[in-house]
Amino acid sequence: MKFHIVHLSTPKNWRGGEQQIAYLATELDKKQIQQTVLTPQNSSLSNFIRKYRNENSDSVLQVKDLQGSSKFGQARFLARFCKENKADIVHLHDAHAHTIAVLSAVFFQNKTDFTLSRRVDFPVKDNFFSKYKYNHHSIKKIVCVSDKIKEITAPSIKNKTKLTTVHSGIDLSKFEKNNAQTEVLKQEYNLEKDTILIGNVAALAPHKDYITFLETAKQLIPNLENINKRVRFFLIGKEDGSENDIQNWLHQNKEIKDYFILTGFRTDIPIILKELDIFLFTSETEGLGTSILDAFASRVPVVATAAGGVPESVINEKTGLLSPIKDTTSLAENVERMLQNDELRQKLVEGATKHLQHFTKENTAKKTLEIYKEIRN
Numbered sequence: 001m002k003f004h005i006v007h008l009s010t011p012k013n014w015r016g017g018e019q020q021i022a023y024l025a026t027e028l029d030k031k032q033i034q035q036t037v038l039t040p041q042n043s044s045l046s047n048f049i050r051k052y053r054n055e056n057s058d059s060v061l062q063v064k065d066l067q068g069s070s071k072f073g074q075a076r077f078l079a080r081f082c083k084e085n086k087a088d089i090v091h092l093h094d095a096h097a098h099t100i101a102v103l104s105a106v107f108f109q110n111k112t113d114f115t116l117s118r119r120v121d122f123p124v125k126d127n128f129f130s131k132y133k134y135n136h137h138s139i140k141k142i143v144c145v146s147d148k149i150k151e152i153t154a155p156s157i158k159n160k161t162k163l164t165t166v167h168s169g170i171d172l173s174k175f176e177k178n179n180a181q182t183e184v185l186k187q188e189y190n191l192e193k194d195t196i197l198i199g200n201v202a203a204l205a206p207h208k209d210y211i212t213f214l215e216t217a218k219q220l221i222p223n224l225e226n227i228n229k230r231v232r233f234f235l236i237g238k239e240d241g242s243e244n245d246i247q248n249w250l251h252q253n254k255e256i257k258d259y260f261i262l263t264g265f266r267t268d269i270p271i272i273l274k275e276l277d278i279f280l281f282t283s284e285t286e287g288l289g290t291s292i293l294d295a296f297a298s299r300v301p302v303v304a305t306a307a308g309g310v311p312e313s314v315i316n317e318k319t320g321l322l323s324p325i326k327d328t329t330s331l332a333e334n335v336e337r338m339l340q341n342d343e344l345r346q347k348l349v350e351g352a353t354k355h356l357q358h359f360t361k362e363n364t365a366k367k368t369l370e371i372y373k374e375i376r377n
Contacts, residue, residue, distance in 0.1 A: 003088035004034045010096040014044035027365030029061040041065040079108035102133040119287040121308030124156035140375045145287045146309025169364035175297035198278045199234030204242045209284040219332040238265035273298040283307040296352040303334045319352040
């Protein structure tokens with residue numbers, strides 16, 4: 001079956017959603033499926049696609065600048081683009097893309113079918129336009145990144161058959177290529193070889209709840225020091241709204257601030273992630289948490305909060321240890337359990353490695369393609 005898929009993505013920066021679009025588009029490109037990514041000029045996603053095309057001479061993947069200075073202007077552009085380029089499906093990857101697409105259907109007679117990705121674990125807003133755009137007849141499928149997101153979204157959707165789950169996936173080969181154990185972090189930050197490294201990899205965004213990470217660490221530090229264990233806590237990710245709160249906390253707890261290292265954005269995650277002894281994930285809200293999957297691929301044991309879709313990857317006592325959201329005592333206890341029990345740690349790593357096979361970019365692309373075919377049949 002031949003068709004033209006248009007991916008609409010409005011962010012200029014690069015976060016988990018953009019990584020998933022990149023995985024999906026490049027996997028489908030291997031099958032020579034016609035696709036166009038519409039995204040702002042010089043966005044991170046645009047730059048990625050252009051670089052990918054330059055490196056893959058047989059690629060049929062296209063990228064075009066999203067034009068228009070307002071949502072209505074962008075909606076007009078989308079309607080014209082779909083008509084002129086005979087688009088079969090527009091895959092909407094964010095809330096702004098969703099709005100633009102519905103406006104294009106209502107005001108500019110865009111007859112194209114839409115598929116919507118839903119990645120956030122809070123309900124649809126309780127206002128007329130939000131409910132209208134989620135239930136618009138052009139939205140043929142709402143693809144949720146976890147069953148929990150599907151459950152949260154369902155009350156606002158009249159036709160529940162539109163809802164489906166396709167878990168996000170990761171590129172396992174990135175971690176297989178970097179299989180050797182390194183000591184990049186310990187060397188870069190002048191740490192002793194026996195130092196325990198506990199960290200998280202995520203943008204410093206409010207919903208990642210790094211204050212809970214810090215408070216958990218605060219409980220752990222005296223316990224580990226009492227048994228002569230050196231420890232450092234790594235916050236690995238770019239600034240994204242929570243950095244002032246983190247710095248204020250460190251200032252208020254200056255007696256232990258040297259235990260914490262903020263690395264900023266890193267491009268060597270598959271290398272440095274393997275150095276962590278524990279991956280401590282403390283999000284308050286989360287669609288799925290693909291950085292957990294990265295930890296699984298790196299064979300790093302995971303302690304996490306049961307936020308959103310996290311329990312679908314971190315199955316308590318099987319693939320990791322779960323704690324209630326914001327429960328620093330439970331999180332600290334689970335970290336200590338993991339550090340003190342080699343047998344438990346090995347069992348959870350093996351369970352996570354096996355479970356990870358359900359969360360590959362190849363699986364995500366395959367299931368998404370099946371949805372496209374269902375819509376076109």
